[in-house]
Amino acid sequence: MDHPPVKSFAVWDYVVFAALFIISSGIGIFFAIKERKKATSREFLVGGRQMSFGPVALSLTASFLSAVTVLGAPSDVYRFGASYLIFLIAYAFVVIFTSELFLPIFYRSGITSTYEYLQLRFNKPVRYAATVIYIVQTILYTGVVVYAPALALNQVTGFHLWGSVFATGIVCTFYCSLGGLKAVVWTDAFQMIVMIVGFLTVLIQGTTHVGGLPIVLERVINGSRLNVFDFDVDPLRRHTFWTISVGGTFTWLGIYGVNQSTIQRCISCKTEKHAKLALYFNLLGLWIIVSCAVFSGLIMYSHFKDCDPWTSGVVSAPDQLMPYFVLEIFDTMPGLPGLFLTCAFSGTLSTVASSINALATVTFEDFVKGCFPHLSDKLSTWISKGLCILFGVICTSMAVAAPLLGAIIQAALSIHGMCGGPMLGLFSLGIVFPFVNWKGALGGLLTGITLSFWVAIGGFIYPAPDSKTLPLPLSTEQCVSSNITGTVSQVLSSRPAIADTWYSLSYLYYSAVGFLGCTAAGIIISFLTGSQNGKDIQPLLIRPVCNLFCFWSKKYKKLCWCGVQHDSDTEQENLQNGSAWKQGAESGLQNELRRHSPSHVPGYDPNDKSYTNIALEKITQF
Incomplete structure (x- = not known):
């Protein structure tokens, strides 16, 4: 079959692309010079706890809406429809629970690492177990985030794959290790603006290219892409109202509510009020970016409705659809394709930088300070910077394994679900249930991890049947060649019986499985081994929501x-x-x-x- 030639960047695309890396590095240099007289690990890791809510809100949004959203969400909407919009409901629940339940506990206790709470509430073994799980989870997730846009850029434009991977890792490590959290937050704020501008250019040009908004709406309605609400309660269906609203809430609450990357930014705020405002303004940012991603996917479908580049083999993976679409609509406008792919890399840079900074913080606070309690401020700062460099190298190297994890959006959320759900359950045991002891906490964590990894790995080995995961119809009627082979159906022979039930569970429920397993086991083990004596717990460390009743x-x-x-x-x-x-x-x-x-x-x-x-x-x- 004859494929259209691979499109490539013009000189101005490379200029725009390079500008992102230069400005991001410059922000790191600026804060390294500006804060050179405040050489303490506290200043480096949490910005001296003097940040205001504005840049923190932008940083939170940019950090968790990476290339997974910029590239993955439009592709998901293109293939499965606009049900992704239901995540807006999940995000609202997530932010409310985070700001009203978890944040007050972390902020008022004066901790730097989220996992310090676990030692204050339980003991050191629980703290260290949670820290190790968090480190593994974040490294895996960051590998996916680094690899995704680099692969899309390579396949669509021919840009060097590993060159862009290592450029991303080097730049993030550079400004993280120089400027600390302040550099990360302000760079995220800049990158958030780039993401919005990039999406807006695609929305405007894409709509114009198709022929106007009425034509876009007509085509997506005829293609069943606006059938948002599917109330089927079947937990094996990939995306329904319930899997996204309920499963999505558990998944993202594990990311937001108890995740070091989020909490570290919140506790860097000058007051608790600023921290809460940062979360609520961040919710507005989440809604804006996700809405832009969804409408980009709808416009992309209306553009390719008669010749799907994925089915026809023009692109080899769904995650390459968005870059290919951008190069098509900006074919005669040099610089604008570079602007959108800069948008994708902005999400990547912000996420990777946030991960590196958070990993350095928990490692320093939970391990280094425990082994060497008498470190001077100067030495502590140098160790923190060294840890940023170390984790920058590890996270970048982890991108090598990312190709094994499948489509980026499902891979990323699966990783968070497998680890984030049990972690959410662990912190909930400590905050909500005063009677839970350290044995219940540790046993619950191990139970939750076992269950979530069991279902996730089983689902990876034995993918769900086609009837649960097939995309909506895609046409190739007007493609250049008719020699097209459709997607190959899965071979369902030699599948264990459990593969069509437990292993076929929607990936968005992995977090809920881990959470429920952790909390149930934690409560049962605590009752069997003797409940925690309430007199030994500081009131500041718990917030029993049952008081509401x-x-x-x-x-x-x-x-x-x-x-x-x-x-x-x-x-x-x-x-x-x-x-x-x-x-x-x-x-x-x-x-x-x-x-x-x-x-x-x-x-x-x-x-x-x-x-x-x-x-x-x-x-x-x-």
Whole structure:
């Protein structure tokens, strides 16, 4: 069969593309120079906790809507229809739960690594187990994010695959290790703007190229692409209203609610109010980008409705559809194809940089400081930068394995589901159920991980039947050649019986499986081994949502706290602004540090509010 020639970048496309890397690196250099006199690991890893909500909101959106969304979502809409819009509902639930349930606990406890909470609530083994799982999850996910746009660019334009992979890794590592969290946040903010501009150019030019919005709507309606709501409750169906709204909520709550990359940005805000505003404005950004991605997919379908480049073999994978479409509609407009692919790489850079920074933070806080508690600020900063370089190399190298994981959007969300669900269950056990002990927490985590990996790996080995995953009809009637072979149906012989039920579960339910397995096992194990004594738990570390159902009785409300010393009126008032608890904690910590010799804490200044975390660690050791 004769394929159309591979299109390629013009000089201006390369100029636009290079500008992204240069500006991103420049932001890292700027903050390295600007913050050179604030050489502390706290300043490097969490921006001195003085960030405002605006750039943090942009950073959160850019970090989690990477090339997985820019390339994967339009392709998904093109093949399966606009049901992807239902993720807007899931995102709303995710942000509400994160800001109202999880964020207050993390922000008020003054932690730097999310997993410090697990040591305060349970013990060190639980903390270390969760940290290791997070590190593995993030490295796997980052590998997919680095590889996806590089492959699409290579297949469609001939741009060197591994050259773009390593360029991405080098630039991200460069500005992460130079400027720390502030560089990451402000670079993300810039890249978020690039993503929006890139999508808008595609939406405007794509609609014009097709012939106008009425024609686009007519074609997508005739092609059944606007059948958004499918209320089939079958959990084996890939995308329905329930799999996306329920399964998507669990999946993204594991990413947002308890993920170090998100929480690290939130706790870098100057106040808890700023942190919550960052999350809610981030929700607006999520809605905008996802809506742009969905409408890009619809416009792409209306453009290719009579000659599908995927089925006809012009592109070899669905994830290459969007770059191919962009090169077609901007065929006579040099520079604009480069702008869109810069949009895809902006998402990649922001996600990779956020991952590298978060990995360096949890490794330093959870392992390095535990082994070497007396490090000076200068040495701590250099170690943090070294960890950024190390994880930059590891995450970039992980891209080599990404081709084995299938379509990018499903691969990325599957990874998050397999690890994020059990992790969400673990933190929920600590925050919501005061009676859960460390044995229940650890047993629940292992149970959740086992279940989610079992179903995910089984689904990878034995893909779901075609009837559950086939895309909507795609036409090749007007393609240049009629010598076209359709997609090959799966061979269903030699499949175990479990493959058509358990292994065929929608990938969006992997997180829910891990969450439910973790919480159920954690509660059962805690009852069997003896419930946690509530008197040993600080009230600040729990937030039993069951209180919402016991407001009519102080007796039952007290029962829900399972022995935790909690005066509802006074404590709730203090928790609203956090100031009373912080002042009391700081005063007590000052006294303890004086009693245990402040010389043990390098650079200790009793008037410096940044010493709180170090003080907690020192008192624990004594």
